[in-house]
Amino acid sequence: MENGMTLQPASDHLTSPRASLSHVGVLVPWANTVVEAELPDWGRGRTVWHYARLVPAHGGTALDEDFLSGLIDAVPEALHQLSRLSLGRVYLACTSAAFTQLGRLAEVTTGAPVRVVSAFEAILAQLRAHGMRRIALVTPYPAEVTEVEVIQFAERGVLVTGSASLGLADGYAEVTLNQQAALVDQLGKEAVRQADAIVLSCTGWPTRAAIKMLRRRLGRLVTSSNAAIALHALGSAREPHR
Known part of the structure; x- marks a missing residue:
């Protein structure tokens, strides 16, 4: 990436034993095989990722209204899976579920003990940070x-x-x-x-x-x-x- 935002694989960034590790949770759609492959390489050896899978009630994988709403409905159970961990953040790793279900996402995460940040929010934050x-x-x-x-x-x-x-x-x-x-x-x-x-x-x-x-x-x-x-x-x- 440009403007000082280049991401390198963790192996390219050797960190000292004293480097602070951030523990974060990730809610992953149950058929997604890419999130867990990409995030560790981009974590620079400073992030520990803890995953929980989102399983829609209808059991499908095709991106349609039932799938997207089903992922959001599955968020509370996935958060419960991570509830015994001390986490700085939890990320909803489904961009489309976030921007199509904004109201419902806010509803199911109200009162959560840890902040839930969607992939859509993360993109917006990156763009805003650099104007x-x-x-x-x-x-x-x-x-x-x-x-x-x-x-x-x-x-x-x-x-x-x-x-x-x-x-x-x-x-x-x-x-x-x-x-x-x-x-x-x-x-x-x-x-x-x-x-x-x-x-x-x-x-x-x-x-x-x-x-x-x-x-x-x-x-x-x-x-x-x-x-x-x-x-x-x-x-x-x-x-x-x-």
Whole structure:
């Protein structure tokens, strides 16, 4: 990433035995195989990740209304799984569930003993920290879900200069680097030129290679849901536990 926000694998950052470790929880959709693969490499050896899985009651994996609402309904039980741990934060590692179910998420996390931060919030925090108000957005989601995200960004003062989506309801872990590059090409040169950053929304598709490639190619900050969670956790490591 640009502007001092480069994320490196933990093996590239040897920390002293005295370095403070931050213990954080992560709520992961039950079919997501990418979150646990990406976060440790981006944790710089300073974050310990503790996972609980979100299982929607209907038992599906395709991204639709029942799935998204089912993930949010599963949050209290997942928080209970982590309740005996001393955690600085808990992250909801499903971007789309957060921005499509904002009211319900606030309802189920009210009174939680630890702050719950969604991947969507983590992206917004990263953008705000660096004064970035214009983004180009790419997602694997169905088009209508991407449209909701564009609106939610706009309501928080972030203009989406262009968006592109794969239109997929499932199978995000199988998305290739070439598919991601093609999505960015669909945005058009003007949308990319106007954007302060490129956002790869969704915790379920692999983004480490895409971030590195696109940053080099576009000369823009490039971030993703998982990268934003990792950066947020690194920042909160210096804050007292709540």
